[in-house]
Amino acid sequence: MSDSPRILYCHCNYAQVVPEETKHSVLKKLSDSGAAFDAVADLCEMAARKDPMLRQIAEGGNVKIAACYPRAVKWIFGGAGCALKQSSTQVLNMRTEETEEIAATLLDGELVPNLPADKDGSKPAPHELPN
Amino acid sequence: MSALTEQPTLRILFYEGEGSTPLEPAKRYDAMTALLENGYAVTRTGSGKVAGHERGPLLVLGRFDSGNPPVDNVDQDQASLRFQDVSELGPSEILAKAESTRDETGSVKPGEWKPWFPVIDYDRCTNCMQCLSFCLFNVYGVDEENRIQAQNHDNCKTNCPACSRVCPEAAIMFPKYKSGPINGDVVTAADMGQEKMKVDISALLGGDVYAALRSRTTQAQERFSKERDEKQALNERQKCLTKLAQNADIPKEVLLSLPSPDEILRKAEEAKARGAAALARQNQMKNA
Numbered sequence: 333m334s335d336s337p338r339i340l341y342c343h344c345n346y347a348q349v350v351p352e353e354t355k356h357s358v359l360k361k362l363s364d365s366g367a368a369f370d371a372v373a374d375l376c377e378m379a380a381r382k383d384p385m386l387r388q389i390a391e392g393g394n395v396k397i398a399a400c401y402p403r404a405v406k407w408i409f410g411g412a413g414c415a416l417k418q419s420s421t422q423v424l425n426m427r428t429e430e431t432e433e434i435a436a437t438l439l440d441g442e443l444v445p446n447l448p449a450d451k452d453g454s455k456p457a458p459h460e461l462p463n
Numbered sequence: 464m465s466a467l468t469e470q471p472t473l474r475i476l477f478y479e480g481e482g483s484t485p486l487e488p489a490k491r492y493d494a495m496t497a498l499l500e501n502g503y504a505v506t507r508t509g510s511g512k513v514a515g516h517e518r519g520p521l522l523v524l525g526r527f528d529s530g531n532p533p534v535d536n537v538d539q540d541q542a543s544l545r546f547q548d549v550s551e552l553g554p555s556e557i558l559a560k561a562e563s564t565r566d567e568t569g570s571v572k573p574g575e576w577k578p579w580f581p582v583i584d585y586d587r588c589t590n591c592m593q594c595l596s597f598c599l600f601n602v603y604g605v606d607e608e609n610r611i612q613a614q615n616h617d618n619c620k621t622n623c624p625a626c627s628r629v630c631p632e633a634a635i636m637f638p639k640y641k642s643g644p645i646n647g648d649v650v651t652a653a654d655m656g657q658e659k660m661k662v663d664i665s666a667l668l669g670g671d672v673y674a675a676l677r678s679r680t681t682q683a684q685e686r687f688s689k690e691r692d693e694k695q696a697l698n699e700r701q702k703c704l705t706k707l708a709q710n711a712d713i714p715k716e717v718l719l720s721l722p723s724p725d726e727i728l729r730k731a732e733e734a735k736a737r738g739a740a741a742l743a744r745q746n747q748m749k750n751a
Contacts, residue, residue: 343499343500344639345499345500345502345574346574346577346578346579346639347577347639349640349641356496359492359495359496359499362507363488363492363495363507364488364492366485366509367507367509368507368508368510369506369507370504370505370506370507371495371504371506371507372499372504372505373499373501373502373503373504373573374578376578376579376580376582376639377578378504379578379582380468380580380616380617381467381472381518382468383504383518384517384518385474385516385517388514400638400646400647401638401646401647401648402647403584403636403647403649404636404646404647405647406584407582407583407584407585407647408582408638410585411582411583411612411613427646448586448649450586451585451587
């Protein structure tokens with residue numbers, strides 16, 4: 333099993349909020365790299381459907397996610413009942429960050445966790461409680 | 464619970480591991496783009512055993528050595544597993560294969576619903592139930608512990624962020640919204656000032672948006688009954704709704720889809736009652 337973080341790319345297919353050029357350039361660099369990765373059409377839709385893949389990702393160790401704002405990604409997963417672990421998740425924001433930086437970070441194999449901290453670390457957040 | 468969580472979805476896997484020949488990067492990119500833009504989730508794998516898809520069929524694409532699909536390398540029951548050699552296929556043919564597999568397996572057609580719904584930041588949410596009381600479309604509910612949650616995602620009105628405007632803690636996000644903090648950007652002190660102001664604004668014409676609607680509607684109805692001037696009554700309603708639209712950034716399409724004033728009032732009362740009941744249960748639990 334590789335120690336490299338899993339890579340998840342969101343194409344944000346149903347909105348024009350992520351620049352087209354950024355999305356396509358990041359996807360192209362991932363495709364060209366030969367790395368294993370998951371590409372989803374729309375993370376929001378998967379969360380609304382409570383897609384089991386989200387749980388696999390949340391429980392699967394280190395992950396780098398190219399999507400939108402870290403606060404949004406944290407709670408997209410949380411709302412689906414699949415809390416991401418703060419210590420093992422890094423989110424790259426394709427709405428604001430540069431393509432080159434995103435692609436390089438996704439593929440560099442190092443994880444710099446950046447999810448927003450929980451309000452109260454001593455108590456589980458609602459999304460972390462069993463259903 | 465929404466039907467969204469029960470519909471089977473088609474997942475696609477580009478298998479480029481043992482027993483196959485990797486695709487050229489350009490071909491991989493073109494095929495992935497075609498699939499993603501048509502709403503499919505695609506995984507590219509190069510080695511190891513691949514986890515299956517738990518809620519629907521899995522279509523495995525690749526250039527399989529000697530035409531033999533890697534059956535033992537994919538952890539999926541045979542009944543919902545499909546293989547397709549793509550050696551001779553271009554992106555549009557690969558997409559066509561995905562579409563036909565989707566039809567054949569009864570999987571949901573992507574893109575029929577635009578995923579627009581509130582995402583709650585529980586680090587900020589205080590469970591005040593204002594969103595539940597405000598939403599006319601029954602998007603919100605509470606879990607068994609009376610915590611607010613988005614439940615009926617597909618009831619939400621596309622591009623309408625109104626509930627996020629009434630949230631006193633800026634805890635409601637719409638990740639596809641144009642600007643922060645509603646889009647998930649960091650909430651600043653300035654945003655909180657604005658949010659509070661928005662709540663004041665949203666209490667249009669003194670107090671509560673529904674009270675405003677009720678008052679306008681009553682006036683309009685009275686005028687209508689006295690003057691039989693339907694046009695004027697409609698104008699009154701339109702004026703009120705336009706003000707709402709401007710202050711809460713509610714799309715015109717959403718306003719146009721609103722039910723009759725009486726129905727709005729009925730729904731508003733129901734929503735308020737649900738919010739009040741949830742708060743009461745919450746207080747009971749606290750005091751128990």
